[in-house]
Amino acid sequence: MSATSLDRIDRGLTIEIARVTERAAVAAATLRGRGDEKAADQAAVDAMRSELNTLPIDGRIVIGEGERDEAPMLFIGEKVGTGHGAAVDIALDPLEGTTVCAKNLPNSLAVIAIAARGSLLNAPDVYMDKIAIGPGYPEGLIDLSRPAPDNLEALAKAKGVKVQEITACILDRPRHAQLIEDVRSTGAAIRLIGDGDVAGVIHTSDPDETGIDIYLGIGGAPEGVLAAAALLCVGGQMQGRLRLDTLDKRARAEEMGISDPHRIYSLQDMARGDVVFAATGVTDGNLLNGVRFYRDRIETHTVVMRSATKTYREIVARHYDRGKFGL
Numbered sequence: 001m002s003a004t005s006l007d008r009i010d011r012g013l014t015i016e017i018a019r020v021t022e023r024a025a026v027a028a029a030t031l032r033g034r035g036d037e038k039a040a041d042q043a044a045v046d047a048m049r050s051e052l053n054t055l056p057i058d059g060r061i062v063i064g065e066g067e068r069d070e071a072p073m074l075f076i077g078e079k080v081g082t083g084h085g086a087a088v089d090i091a092l093d094p095l096e097g098t099t100v101c102a103k104n105l106p107n108s109l110a111v112i113a114i115a116a117r118g119s120l121l122n123a124p125d126v127y128m129d130k131i132a133i134g135p136g137y138p139e140g141l142i143d144l145s146r147p148a149p150d151n152l153e154a155l156a157k158a159k160g161v162k163v164q165e166i167t168a169c170i171l172d173r174p175r176h177a178q179l180i181e182d183v184r185s186t187g188a189a190i191r192l193i194g195d196g197d198v199a200g201v202i203h204t205s206d207p208d209e210t211g212i213d214i215y216l217g218i219g220g221a222p223e224g225v226l227a228a229a230a231l232l233c234v235g236g237q238m239q240g241r242l243r244l245d246t247l248d249k250r251a252r253a254e255e256m257g258i259s260d261p262h263r264i265y266s267l268q269d270m271a272r273g274d275v276v277f278a279a280t281g282v283t284d285g286n287l288l289n290g291v292r293f294y295r296d297r298i299e300t301h302t303v304v305m306r307s308a309t310k311t312y313r314e315i316v317a318r319h320y321d322r323g324k325f326g327l
């Protein structure tokens, strides 16, 4: 990583970036609830890519739709933007939560993070073990190498509540059976989510609003970097460890410069410096409303965050020109 905290992102991008996720979210939302994950994802990819290519940046995708041979567009290493402007790295997921979008269930998002070159972890598309909490706690409170109950006890103590008053967010997957049992053994509550752990992690940043104190479990590594980018903007702590359990995965990671397969990454190892993050709701969620289609307009709900200024802005946009979305 070569970026320093002095590498500032052009503040104009904090509005430009919203257009990128708005465009992707509307495209995906037109196919919401149709049971066709691929079509919704493709629509979001096409829309995000065409909007991204209007931005005055020399952009390089470090977290994208996959590695070049498996993703024709927005692949890792793809150059995006007009090419005239700041050299930036980009993490994106045009449709985070493809299954929930196809089923019209909560919390699918169009997501992107833009950072100075070298400020985002280049991670392969493998699983990642994750733990995250929101702001206001002493640094080092959570530790991925410790058993979940220890982290829950530490969090409850620091929050000044009983562990029974803590709620953990966990993806509902068979691989989490033991984790779920361990968490329940402490008396803590669990919010099981079907998909969408970028939102799951972000929810820890405002427990009063979302009811979620801590995120635990294994999800995608790309989603881990995106979530870290968001948490960097609002404060909080997060750790991640890649699940490099096959020779092929280790080789892919090595190609990306990852030599220690067991390394635990801190939040700042995954995202640092000046990062601009945006997410637009595709379906309704705790964080954001989904896209609303009206006869005369389309409404989108977006959050834009920036780490250098620690700002969190919500933008409700009314698009009266439905034609610009091809509708």
Ligand SMILES: O=P(O)(O)OC[C@H]1O[C@](O)(COP(=O)(O)O)[C@@H](O)[C@@H]1O
Binding pocket: 095, 096, 097, 098, 099, 171, 173, 194, 195, 196, 197, 198, 218, 219, 220, 221, 223
């Ligand atoms: O579904 P899996 O294989 O358990 O993977 C978990 C990952 O899938 C998601 O739930 C949804 O990812 P997609 O948008 O690629 O469908 C992520 O939020 C999460 O990190």
